[in-house]
Amino acid sequence: MEMISKLGELLLGLVILFGSLISALSAFGLIRLPDVYLRSHAATKSATLGVLLILIGTFLYFMFYLEHSSAKLLLGIVFVFITAPVAGHLNGRAAYRSGVALWVDSTQDDLKDALKKEQRM
Numbered sequence: 080m081e082m083i084s085k086l087g088e089l090l091l092g093l094v095i096l097f098g099s100l101i102s103a104l105s106a107f108g109l110i111r112l113p114d115v116y117l118r119s120h121a122a123t124k125s126a127t128l129g130v131l132l133i134l135i136g137t138f139l140y141f142m143f144y145l146e147h148s149s150a151k152l153l154l155g156i157v158f159v160f161i162t163a164p165v166a167g168h169l170n171g172r173a174a175y176r177s178g179v180a181l182w183v184d185s186t187q188d189d190l191k192d193a194l195k196k197e198q199r200m
Contacts, residue, residue: 086142091140101125110171114182115174123167130159 108121138152175190 083118091136095136098129119167127163
């Protein structure tokens, strides 16, 4: 039983460490990527995954090893999962509508066609 407990702690530690690494990569992408759209992608999607892994690992550790279920952690998981990608999406749309240019090597512009359709209606 002691071995399983140590293995569980190790797995939860790895989940938290993996979330931390994804968050660090997200911060690196936020600095290095060339335009606002790619930076928004790095800041929202990968950072959300990193934070969610950290919060889930912490929640499971509290639940299994400290026998304490935290509603605050659950609310944090739900809040981050819902708000961060939506905020990134809305920031990208606002930047596009205000005329922020795409990166010169961008190959796809899906919003351009959608906005043309919207203007015809």
